Amino acid sequence: MKKIAFLGGGKIGRSMMSHVQENGKAQVAFVYDPFLKDADINGVPVVSEIRDEMFEELDLVVECANADVVAQFIARALKYTNFMPFSMTAFRDDALRDSAKAAAEQHGHMIYLPHGAILGLDGIFDGRSELTEVTVETIKSPASLGRADTEYTVLYEGPTRKATELYPRNVNVHAAIALAGIGFDKTHSKIIADPSVNTNTHLIHLVGKGIDFTIRVSSFSEGGVTGKYTPLSACGSLDRVLGGSGFQFV
Ligand SMILES: NC(=O)c1ccc[n+]([C@@H]2O[C@H](COP(=O)([O-])OP(=O)(O)OC[C@H]3O[C@@H](n4cnc5c(N)ncnc54)[C@H](O)[C@@H]3O)[C@@H](O)[C@H]2O)c1
Structure with a gap:
């Protein structure tokens, strides 16, 4: 089974976590969120520190915290695995965007850009x-x-x-x-x-x-x-990234 982790355990993160636990498409290894008091969310450990080796053996890291968290972790995570950021404003920084793309290409990983609050x-x-x-x-x-x-x-x-x-x-x-x-x-x-x-x-x-x-x-x-639609959209994006079989809009 695929293994994923979340950076940020707020509204979007929790929606995706419940979704993936219900459909069983992946196992959630941890949620990184130093501002949460909970020791776990639905049995998934909440951690307040990240060491790079925690990204090893993951199939995907999903960021749903803020743009600084994208800047802090995207290149580190891409050495080991794929990355899906929701805080897209991070990419206003051209140097960050270019270095993330270079890291993905160098290590053979994907940056999945979700449609989030909009369509198309x-x-x-x-x-x-x-x-x-x-x-x-x-x-x-x-x-x-x-x-x-x-x-x-x-x-x-x-x-x-x-x-x-x-x-x-x-x-x-x-x-x-x-x-x-x-x-x-x-x-x-x-x-x-x-x-x-x-x-x-x-x-x-x-x-x-x-x-x-x-x-x-x-x-x-x-x-x-975050509005009503984004958590639904986030779960759909996660399903597509995790793959499976059947119909898929592309
Ligand atoms: N792409 C889109 O269309 C779209 C739409 C809506 C929201 N967003 C963005 O997605 C992100 C998450 O949205 P949300 O509604 O879940 O927000 P939220 O406020 O409900 O949750 C954010 C979580 O991130 C945690 N957090 C804050 N700083 C952190 C840090 N340094 N490290 C780790 N965790 C940290 C907070 O404790 C909180 O639990 C936000 O950046 C939001 O702007 C994107």
Whole structure:
């Protein structure tokens, strides 16, 4: 049976852990989360330190903590195994992205980039050579952006690189679109705090030679940074990465 580990045992991590324990596709070796008081989650040990040898014999490490944790562990983990990051804003750092890609290639491992809160990253990636203009607009409640605005407020408008620096926990969608499409400098971001909504909404517009896509995704916000859809999406991505048999959308 495949063996996996999680960096971060919050909302997304726990959803994936329960899912994999229910479907029996993999054994979870440990959860690294120094901020949890629990000694275990559903019988999986919670550890507060990582030694590199803990990555040996794993088939996959899943990051669901924050962008700093991606920066800290991606190259170390890729020496031994595959890596799936959810904190995509980490890749605004070109040097980190390049070194992660180089480590994956050198050691023959994969970096699996999950679609997370949105849909269609695979299709955007496939059409990227023809894309000329990409915009991503996100509307969230002030609370989910860690703010207390009482009226509709445009917080940021400009290149995605700066958006991901200003709101690293809230604009993973922007980072994912930039990575799949035309990059962090050419992708245009807009971030809005709207006290009248209880959803996370992302409006994505992609234009290119013979291409015009609009993607609108809205998902109920249950508090925290993650909406209703992402845990479902994360479990689907994990299933695809772990493999098996039967139908699979590619
Ligand atoms: N790719 C996407 O579309 C997408 C969508 C939603 C959330 N996210 C990102 O996924 C990540 C996890 O989201 P969540 O909703 O599970 O968050 P969460 O706040 O529920 O859980 C995060 C967990 O990480 C732990 N943590 C914090 N610092 C850590 C560290 N240095 N080392 C190890 N663990 C640490 C926390 O204790 C917490 O248990 C966040 O970075 C979030 O921004 C990505």
